[in-house]
Every structure is written in structure tokens, then in C-alpha cells.
Amino acid sequence: MTVNELTLVPQDVLNLDGLLSPEELLLRGTVRDFVNERIRPNIATWYEDAHFPLELVPELGKLGVLGMHLKGYGCPGRSAVEYGLAAMELEAGDSGLRTFISVQGSLAMSAIHKWGSEEQKNEHLPAMARGEKIGCFGLTEPTAGSDPSSMATFAEPDGDGGWVINGAKRWIGLASVAQIAIIWANTQEGVRGFIVPTDTPGFVATPIGSKLSMRASIQCDIRLDTVRLPATALLPGARGLSGPFACLNEARYGIIWGAMGAARDSYETALEYSKERLQFGKPLAGYQLTQEKLVNMLLEIQKGTLLALHTGRLKDAGALEPVHVSVGKLNNVREAIDICREARTILGGNGITLDYSPLRHANNLESVRTYEGTDEVHTLILGQHITGISAFRQG
Numbered sequence: 001m002t003v004n005e006l007t008l009v010p011q012d013v014l015n016l017d018g019l020l021s022p023e024e025l026l027l028r029g030t031v032r033d034f035v036n037e038r039i040r041p042n043i044a045t046w047y048e049d050a051h052f053p054l055e056l057v058p059e060l061g062k063l064g065v066l067g068m069h070l071k072g073y074g075c076p077g078r079s080a081v082e083y084g085l086a087a088m089e090l091e092a093g094d095s096g097l098r099t100f101i102s103v104q105g106s107l108a109m110s111a112i113h114k115w116g117s118e119e120q121k122n123e124h125l126p127a128m129a130r131g132e133k134i135g136c137f138g139l140t141e142p143t144a145g146s147d148p149s150s151m152a153t154f155a156e157p158d159g160d161g162g163w164v165i166n167g168a169k170r171w172i173g174l175a176s177v178a179q180i181a182i183i184w185a186n187t188q189e190g191v192r193g194f195i196v197p198t199d200t201p202g203f204v205a206t207p208i209g210s211k212l213s214m215r216a217s218i219q220c221d222i223r224l225d226t227v228r229l230p231a232t233a234l235l236p237g238a239r240g241l242s243g244p245f246a247c248l249n250e251a252r253y254g255i256i257w258g259a260m261g262a263a264r265d266s267y268e269t270a271l272e273y274s275k276e277r278l279q280f281g282k283p284l285a286g287y288q289l290t291q292e293k294l295v296n297m298l299l300e301i302q303k304g305t306l307l308a309l310h311t312g313r314l315k316d317a318g319a320l321e322p323v324h325v326s327v328g329k330l331n332n333v334r335e336a337i338d339i340c341r342e343a344r345t346i347l348g349g350n351g352i353t354l355d356y357s358p359l360r361h362a363n364n365l366e367s368v369r370t371y372e373g374t375d376e377v378h379t380l381i382l383g384q385h386i387t388g389i390s391a392f393r394q395g
């Protein structure tokens with residue numbers, strides 16, 4: 001495939017590709033090829049079997065998408081736009097695979113990169129960038145989701161300079177296959193972050209079963225029963241909830257792009273199908289009702305992709321604010337779910353099978369709209385920004 005054949009959006013009527021540099025186009029093409037070769041042929045089976053392809057992790061390291069926009073310590077050091085383009089291509093394959101690079105790169109690695117000591121960075125980041133070590137990020141708890149300030153997990157000094165952690169985490173991506181967990185816990189001086197080797201006695205991660213979404217990916221319950229850690233486990237730079245929130249912002253940024261990848265793949269699938277499927281004597285694509293659906297999808301994909309690119313350019317210029325990320329995450333995930341569902345209708349009955357991607361993408365996006373700040377949380381962030389009044393708590 002040549003660079004010229006690759007477009008951000010099929011029938012890129014706005015010529016958004018004209019806004020990308022040759023290097024950005026090349027990177028996108030490389031990740032797209034990887035998705036076509038390594039993910040697309042297998043994803044339906046992985047999804048049906050609820051299987052996360054662990055064997056792809058070192059390959060993703062070689063591809064250069066783990067900790068992709070982090071600099072130094074063996075990380076690829078690519079731009080925010082390049083990271084976004086990679087997220088978009090991976091999520092066109094499956095949200096579960098994009099989620100993996102988000103958890104590894106934007107959450108676990110970025111926590112160490114932002115808040116870790118030199119020793120911690122040198123010990124973990126190069127191996128994580130190569131995909132030889134997997135990290136997870138434990139913030140959410142069984143009783144603390146949208147409101148992480150209510151977290152109950154507690155870390156106490158052990159009297160010898162070390163720490164003892166007790167508590168529970170829920171929905172933690174990759175925890176059962178990770179070698180290290182970034183665990184956020186309350187202490188007497190507020191929330192702190194810890195690098196916990198997952199083979200530490202008292203740390204138990206159990207995959208959550210029976211999921212209807214993100215089936216080609218792993219999320220776990222974690223129990224922390226008297227987990228003893230040395231002083232060197234503490235992330236020295238993170239104090240308070242701004243520590244985990246800074247990492248969440250990185251992952252939320254990737255989602256702005258990724259969601260449009262899932263939407264694009266659904267649109268392309270529906271477009272192709274509608275041109276081949278004959279009903280009432282002609283292709284579905286020849287009916288005005290179908291064309292209206294396709295046009296509406298294309299408009300939202302182009303707008304959402306433009307929004308993603310705008311936030312990426314802002315990020316590369318050092319001007320991206322959390323409120324920009326809320327605009328992008330809320331809008332693009334919401335629109336992407338609608339696009340995937342509309343695409344499914346064009347596929348008729350065949351659309352409810354795993355032979356076609358739109359319903360799989362739509363189901364995955366139910367998770368994406370829930371994690372990294374729900375629709376409601378981002379609406380409240382933007383509502384506060386507009387009015388100056390916080391509506392997070394009543395009274």
C-alpha cells in the first residue's frame with residue numbers, strides 16, 4: 001500500500017490528509033499494515049473466545065507504540081499526533097488492543113515517566129517500551145469509580161521506611177498478566193502512587209468474566225491484603241489526585257482518536273456491504289435512506305477526526321488543557337457509538353454476527369464511554385467550565 005492510498009477517512013472530502021506530514025502518513029501506514037496483518041484476521045475469534053493476544057505485546061513494542069509519545073528511557077519519543085494516529089488505527093482493529101497501549105503507555109508508563117525517580121524510570125521504562133514488561137494502573141475501586149477521592153485503599157508506613165497497603169481495586173486493565181501495578185492509595189498525607197510488583201505476597205488479581213464489551217482484553221479485580229513494599233516503591237513526584245489525573249488525561253487524549261478509528265471501520269464495512277447487497281432489485285447503497293445514513297456517518301467521522309487532529313496539534317504545542325480533552329472524549333465517543341450502531345442497521349441480520357465489525361465496535365465503545373471519565377463526568381467538567389459552578393456534588 002502506498003502513502004497516497006491511505007486516508008484518514010475514506011472519501012476524505014475535506015482532505016484532512018492534507019493536514020498531515022509525510023512522516024505522519026508513513027507512521028499511520030505502518031500501524032495500519034500491522035492491524036491488517038496481525039489483528040483483523042483473528043479479532044472475531046479472540047472476541048468470541050474472550051482472549052487477549054499476549055503474544056502481540058512484544059510485536060507492539062517493536063512497532064514502537066508502547067509509551068509512544070514519551071521521551072528518553074528507551075521510549076519512542078513520537079509526537080502526540082503520531083500517537084493519536086496509531087491509536088486510531090489500532091482501534092479500527094479493536095478497542096481492546098488500543099486499550100492495551102493506553103494502559104501500558106499512557107497510564108502505567110506515563111505515571112513512572114511523570115512521577116518516578118531516575119532509578120524507577122531506568123528500571124521499568126525501557127523494558128515496558130519493548131513490551132517485555134507489562135504494567136497496569138489501579139485507581140478505580142469497588143466503591144470508588146467516578147469519584148476517586150472516596151478511595152478506601154490505604155497505605156501506612158511500616159516503621160522501617162517501607163509501606164503496607166490494604167484495599168481493593170476493580171476494573172484494572174491487564175492486572176492478571178502485568179508484572180507491575182501502579183497502585184494509588186490514600187495515606188496520612190493524601191493520595192500517593194506505588195509501583196507494586198504483582199508477585200508481591202498479598203497482591204491477587206482476578207479477571208472479571210461474563211463481559212459483553214472489551215472481550216479481547218482483560219480487566220480485573222485486585223485484592224491488596226497486607227502488601228509490604230520497600231520505600232523505593234513510592235512514586236516520589238505524585239502527591240494528591242493530580243498524580244493519577246495527569247495520567248488519565250494522557251489516556252483520554254488517545255481515546256479522542258481511537259473512537260474515530262472504530263467509527264471509521266464501521267462506516268467502511270457498511271459502505272462496502274451496501275454496495276454489494278441487493279434488495280428490491282438494486283444495491284442498498286442506491287436507496288436514499290441508506291445514503292443519508294452513510295453521509296451522516298461520514299460527516300461525523302470527518303468532524304471527529306478534525307477535532308482529534310486539533311487536540312493533537314494543541315498537545316504538541318504544549319497548549320492542551322484538560323477541558324479540551326473533555327470536549328474531544330465526550331464528543332467523539334458519543335458520536336462513534338451512534339455511527340457503529342447505524343452501520344449495524346445497514347448490515348441487517350448479518351450485522352449481529354462477529355463476521356462484521358460494527359456491533360463489536362459499538363459494544364466495545366460502551367466501555368470506552370464509561371472509562372476515563374463517563375459522559376456524565378465530562379459533561380459536568382464542561383458544565384463547570386461554562387458556568388463556573390461545580391455540579392459534581394449536590395448541596
Ligand SMILES: Cc1cc2nc3c(=O)[nH]c(=O)nc-3n(C[C@H](O)[C@H](O)[C@H](O)COP(=O)(O)OP(=O)(O)OC[C@H]3O[C@@H](n4cnc5c(N)ncnc54)[C@H](O)[C@@H]3O)c2cc1C
Pocket residue numbers: 103137138139140144145146147170171172173214219367370371372373374375376377391392393
Ligand atoms: C473496560 C474497562 C476498563 C477499565 N480500566 C480501568 C483501569 O485500567 N484502571 C482503573 O483504575 N479503572 C479502570 N476502569 C474503571 C472506570 O474508570 C470506571 O468504570 C469509571 O470511572 C466509572 O466508575 P464506575 O464504573 O464505578 O461507575 P459509577 O461511578 O458508579 O457511575 C455510574 C453512573 O453514575 C454516573 N454518575 C456518577 N457520578 C455522577 C454525578 N455526580 N452526576 C451524575 N451522574 C453521575 C456515571 O456517569 C455513570 O453513568 C475500567 C472500566 C472498564 C469498564
